[in-house]
Amino acid sequence: MAKSKAKLKRKVSKLKKKVKGLKAELKAQPALSPVSPLAPTDGFPELPEIGGVTFAAGAAGVKYKNRTDVMLARVAKGSAVAGVFTRSSTRSAPVLDCQAKLVDLQKTDTVEEAMGVVVNSGNSNAFTGKVGAQSVEFVCKAAADTLGIGAGNVLTSSTGVIGEPLPHDRITAVLGDLSKGLDPAKGADAAAAIMTTDTFPKGVAATVEIDGKQVNIAGFAKGSGMIAPDMATMLVYIFTDAAITSSAFQSLISDHNKTTFNAITVDSDTSTSDTLLAFATGAAGNTQITDAQSTQGQALGAALQSVMRDLAHLVVRDGEGATKFLEVAVTGAADDASAQIVALAIANSPLVKTAVAGEDPNWGRVVMAVGKSGEPADRDKIAIHFGDILVAENGWVSPDYTEQQGVDYMKQQDLRIATDLGIGDGTATVWTCDLTHGYITINADYRS
C-alpha cells in the first residue's frame, strides 16, 4: 500500500513536470486572441444618426451560422454619392456593377431617387464568371422592389470566399424583413453584419460646423486580411448629412483616400472586392457645397479625412494576427511618390514585420527594406528613429544609441519607425501591423 502510494506520488511529480514543460512550450507559441489586442478599449462608438439614412441587419446564412451577415441601408432622395474601388484586374462582380452605376448616379448634382446599399459577408462573389453578374442583378432587383426604387440605384458589396457562387436567394429572402426594420439608429448592427475574419466591428463618428450648421459623419468598415493599398478586402461606408454635390463629394473622398485607406497595408495583398461608398444627404441644411476647394469643402474634407484615417487605423488594428500597430514615416525622399514606395517597402517587409512581432529593435532590416525599394537613397545620409530614439545615422548605428533603449521602446503596442533619406523633400506615412503566428494560423486554415 505504502509502496503504491509512493509510486503514485512519483507519478504526480512526473506529470507535474510534464505539465510545466508543455506549458513553457505553449507559451513560446502564443495562442490566437479572440479579439485583437489592438482593439479600442472603449468599444464601438455611439454613431450619430444621419438624417435621411436608415439601416437594418439580418442573418441570411450565406455562409456563417448564428450571426448576421447582410446589411441593408436606405439613403434618402436628393443625396450625393461617391465611391472608390480596388484597382485589381480581377475585381468582383459587385465592384464592376457599382463602378458602372456610379457613372450614371453622378451625372447629376445629387441623385433624384432614394438609393439602397446591400452588403453581405461570407461570399465575395468574385471570380464567379457570368453567374456572378447575374447574382448581383438578382440582389439589386429584389432590393429595388422592396425599397420602391430603380435597380440602378442599388449598390452592393460582397466579402468572403472567392470563386463560389453567391447564394443570392438567401440574401433576397431576407430583404423584405430588413426593409421593414430600417432604422436610423441601427448603424452598429450594420457594421457587425459585414465582418468576416474581423475580431471587432469598426465605427468612427465626427461632427463639423459648416455655415453655422452641425454636420454629422458616421462611418464603418471591415478588414482584416488582404489589406494593402488599392485597396484591401476593405468595405467602407460613410454617411454624412452634409449638403454637397456628387462631384465635389467624389473629389474629397478620392483625395483623402490616398492618405488614409491607400496608406495602410496588412500583408501587401490586394483584394478583388475593395469598396468605399459615401453618401451625403444634405439634411444638415448647410448651403450645398459645389466646390471641393472652397472653405466649406475643405472643412468637410478635413472631417471626412479624420473619419477615413481613423477607420483605416482600425482596419490595421484588426489586421490578421496583429499584436502591434506600426506607423512608418518616410521623409527626405526624392519626392512624395518615392517616399510612399519606400514606406510601403518597409511596411510590407516580412522581416521588418516579424522583428516588430518579436519586439526586436532590428533597424538593420529597415535599412534592408529601404535598399530593396529601388528608390533613390544614399546609405550614408539615412537617419532612422524608433519613436524619439535616433537609432542610425551617417551610414551606421547612432553613437548615442544603446540596444536597451531600442528593446524598451519595442515593448510598446503602438510603434513608430521614421526614416529620413536626407536627399529631398518627399514625405509619406503609412500604417501597418506586425506579422505573427496568428496570421499564419488564420490564413493556413481559413478558406478566403
Next chain:
Amino acid sequence: MAKSKAKLKRKVSKLKKKVKGLKAELKAQPALSPVSPLAPTDGFPELPEIGGVTFAAGAAGVKYKNRTDVMLARVAKGSAVAGVFTRSSTRSAPVLDCQAKLVDLQKTDTVEEAMGVVVNSGNSNAFTGKVGAQSVEFVCKAAADTLGIGAGNVLTSSTGVIGEPLPHDRITAVLGDLSKGLDPAKGADAAAAIMTTDTFPKGVAATVEIDGKQVNIAGFAKGSGMIAPDMATMLVYIFTDAAITSSAFQSLISDHNKTTFNAITVDSDTSTSDTLLAFATGAAGNTQITDAQSTQGQALGAALQSVMRDLAHLVVRDGEGATKFLEVAVTGAADDASAQIVALAIANSPLVKTAVAGEDPNWGRVVMAVGKSGEPADRDKIAIHFGDILVAENGWVSPDYTEQQGVDYMKQQDLRIATDLGIGDGTATVWTCDLTHGYITINADYRS
C-alpha cells in the same frame, strides 16, 4: 491513508488529462524542424575537384561558437572571373569592394595573378559606415599577404547581422592557418562555413564535354532568409576548369542569373549582401571560349545554368520555415516581363503562401494575386492549373474540377501552380516556398 491514495489517483487522472490537452494544443502549432523537410535526401553531393582551385574553412568565432565560419579559396593565375550582386541601394561594404575590383579584374581576358576569396558568416558588415570599408581592407590585405598576391585580387563576402562592426581581427587571425590547409577537396567544408540560418549546406556539380575535354563545374551557395530577386541573402560561388575569357564568362553568368537566382523568392525581401562569384581556371584544356554565343559557349552556359538553377532551388528548399516547394509558372502574358511580375505577385503573396502551407487548394488567392500585380489580365481568359489539374477557366472554377482533387494534390511536397493569362506569348517561371509558423519563429527571434 486510503482517502489520501484516492486523492492522489484523482490528481494523476487530472494531470494526465492536462498533459493530453496541452499535447493536443502543441500539435496544432508544429515545431521547427532542425533540418528543412525539403532538404535533398541524399545529402551534400560529391563535388569534383577543379584544377587550380583550393579551399579551406576555419572557426574564427565571428559570432557563432563551435562551428566553422570563415572559408578561404584560392584560384590559380590565368583564371577568368565573373560576378553578379544585389541591386540594393544600401549594399554592404564587401559588395561595394567586389564590384569595384571586378571592373579591374575583368580588364584582361583572364587574371594574370592568382585570386583569393574570403567569406565569413555571422556578420554581414552591412550599414557599418566607413569602418565597414576599412574592415574589408584589413581582411583583403591579410589574405593577400598570406596568399602572396595583391589585395586587389582578393574578393570578400560577409553574411549575418547587419549594422554591427565586423570583428575583422578574428578573421585575419585564422587566415594564416587556412592558407596552409588549402586543399582542392575541401569544397564541402567551405560550403558549410558560409551558412547562417541555413539548415543544410548546398552544393551542385556538373560536367560537360567541350572540344573533347571534360569540363567540371562545382558550386555551392547559402540562403535562406531575405531571399528575393536582385537577389537574396544569397552567397553563391561557382568554380569551373573551363577555359574562357572573363567577358564571355560574365555574359553567361549574367544571362543565366535571370532565370535562376533572380527567379526565386522566399519572402520578397532583398538582401544588402547578395553575391555570386564565378571562377574559370582553364585547367580542363579546352580551347579558350571567347564568345558566349559560340557552340562551346552555349554548351558551357547550359551546364552553368543547370548548376545555378539547382543551387537556386536548394536555396528555396531551405527557405526559412519552408515545408513545401512551389513552382509558379505564368504563360499567355502580354510579354515575358509582365509574366515575371505576375509570377512574383503570386509567389510573394502571403495569402497564396499560407494557403500552400495549409494544403488548401485556394485558387481564389491566385486570382487575387494576378489581379494585384497590376499587369494586363482578363478575368474571363485566365486558366489555372494545380499540377495537371485544371482548376479554373472562363472566369470561374472549372466544371470538371472537384475540391477533393485539389485537396489531394496539395498534400504533395513539391507543387506547381500554372496560370495562363490567355492574352499574349509572355512566359516566366519562378520558385518559392510556403509561409509557415517556422518563418515567424525564426524571424521574430533571430537578429539578422
